[in-house]
Amino acid sequence: MSRTTPEARPFSARTMTFVREQFAHLERDVHGTDRLFFENSGGSLRLRAAAERALDISLSPDSNSRPTRVARGLARVQKQGEEDLLAFFGGHRDGALLPTATASQAMFALVRVITDHVPGTNIVTTALEHPSSYDACTLHAERTGQEFRVAPADQGTGGIDPRAVAALVDAGTSLVSVIATSNITGAVTDIAAVVAAVRAKNPEVYVVTDGVQYAPHGIIDARAWGVDAVNIAPYKMFGDRGNAFTYLSPRLAALPHDKLAAAGSDTWAVGSSAPAVYAGFSAIVDYLAAVGDTAPGTDRRSALVAGMRAVHAHEQALLRTLLDGTDNQAGLRRLPGVHVHFADRAATLPRDLIVPLTFDDLPCTEAVRAYEERGVIVYERVASSPYSERILRAVGLEGVVRVSPLHCHTLEEIERFLRVTQEIAEKGRAGE
Structure with a gap:
């Protein structure tokens, strides 16, 4: 046994x-x-179920922005998917969702927006970051003339000590990027502790976290963690490739960003949506709810x-x-x-x-x-x-x-x- x-x-x-x-x-x-x-x-x-439901929805030729009966059904599928994503992230209802083709694409977009609009003299990240966040921070630190600071890994644990990150933060830090789980060592970062430690030194610093590897194994709680953004990729958590989602805090969502002129100020999706990817994610949430075996009517x-x-x-x-x-x-x-x-x-x-x-x-x-x-x-x-x-x-x-x-x-x-x-x-x- x-x-x-x-x-x-x-x-x-x-x-x-x-x-x-x-x-x-x-x-x-x-x-x-x-x-x-x-x-x-x-x-x-x-x-x-995730693949089958997404395929079923993707076969419809209708646009979910039209007033027809089928289109209204597709709009409901997307709305349910968005609600399921907010529930999964544990985020504020007034936060925003950024749908992208990949989680790496989202990380580059977030870092660019923050470095464009948040004044600062340095960016802090860690040695364990996925290349999408590490390279995005490197690129935009150089572009904006900010110092690039890297917190070392703990060679005994294979993880990141929150104190090592906080030690690099000062009043000039605009952005901290820290991974939730290393996809090589398996070490889990105490994100809430990182956020508390860095905001004790700079209350206004923006914190983003790569949640891609963590998402299939643990509970994401963006609000409790206090982060401004966390991304996931459904292909790492039982879904299909070709789509990813990022939760944005209200203050990050409000920063100027690429969008259509007619869209709301906190809208980050650009162009026509794909209800099928939301249907696939709802199937994942249905599955997790079934594994939890909670009573009918549980939120x-x-x-x-x-x-x-x-x-x-x-x-x-x-x-x-x-x-x-x-x-x-x-x-x-x-x-x-x-x-x-x-x-x-x-x-x-x-x-x-x-x-x-x-x-x-x-x-x-x-x-x-x-x-x-x-x-x-x-x-x-x-x-x-x-x-x-x-x-x-x-x-x-x-x-x-x-x-x-x-x-x-x-x-x-x-x-x-x-x-x-x-x-x-x-x-x-x-x-x-």
């Missing part, structure tokens, strides 16, 4: 069965080949929060099992020739279900191929990649095998992964 804590509770058998029925290609790839897909940090397994925010809590608890049980194993199989911490990084603090600091590991006798790229040969899909993040180099070296590594299951996986599948890992390590030690 698995070793769990009060915060790590596997789904009941009934919930586990329901969850697994909702996902496409969970046990077999598109060619029908059996596999474990433990590469959900690169995207995620897809909810059938949307409470229902999806209950679902995310159940998801988080199950994923923490999977994480504990990956690290510590079961009665039948040793965990990663006890496998000779295998090193799981930042695991020593996993019991005391928040971590998402992302495990970076290395082998003594096998380069990361070769290890990833060895996993695939055994029916397991993981991914290497190596310093030779421009997308990974800065982040890896910030935490003192040259490469890792990134292991990222999802809540639809079972404890038995974690055991299978551990057996495969042990086999790969043994063959590597034997020089095979």
Whole structure:
């Protein structure tokens, strides 16, 4: 049996069965080949309902801005999607939503607007940022003549200490950008603590957070966090690629920005909307509400929060099992020739279900191929990649095998992964 804590509770058998029925290609790839897909940090397994509902809506040729019966139905679909997004973000009703094709596109747009209209002498970010936020801050700091300041990563935890960010903030700081979860180390940032620390030094500073990697695993609460913006990408949380959403605080929404002249001052969507993407997101929220198993009539925010809590608890049980194993199989911490990084603090600091590991006798790229040969899909993040180099070296590594299951996986599948890992390590030690 698995070793769990009060915060790590596997789904009941009934919930586990329901969850697994909702996902496409969970046990077999598109060619029908059996596999474990433990590469959900690169995207995620897809909810059938999200894709099917989006497709159904996208087939309609009608414009949702027209007065016809079908068009009014499409407008209701979009309105429900917008309400579901606000519920998911936990934001103010008077905040705004920015729909874009990608979360990276949104981050560049936000940083440009803030640096154009908020006076300052410096921008602060962290060494663990995704390239979309790090590069946006670099670009616009240079463009506006502001100093670019980077808070270091904690090499012991693989995360960001709020004090390290606050230490770089002063009265001239216009913008702080901080990631909610590292997509390489799995460390979760205490965003509320970062906001409190930086606003103690500069109450007017704008704070934006990249919530893309965090969104599938934890509860976003933009209002409680105190951030001015947080972005998500549905393809990382069981939905389709090609769309992303960002919540904007009322004061950020009010800054001058690209919009049509006839649009409201807090409207950030430019051009015709796509009701299908909102339908897909509502399907995700429906799913999370069902996982939460709340009473009929429960408000949307409470229902999806209950679902995310159940998801988080199950994923923490999977994480504990990956690290510590079961009665039948040793965990990663006890496998000779295998090193799981930042695991020593996993019991005391928040971590998402992302495990970076290395082998003594096998380069990361070769290890990833060895996993695939055994029916397991993981991914290497190596310093030779421009997308990974800065982040890896910030935490003192040259490469890792990134292991990222999802809540639809079972404890038995974690055991299978551990057996495969042990086999790969043994063959590597034997020089095979």
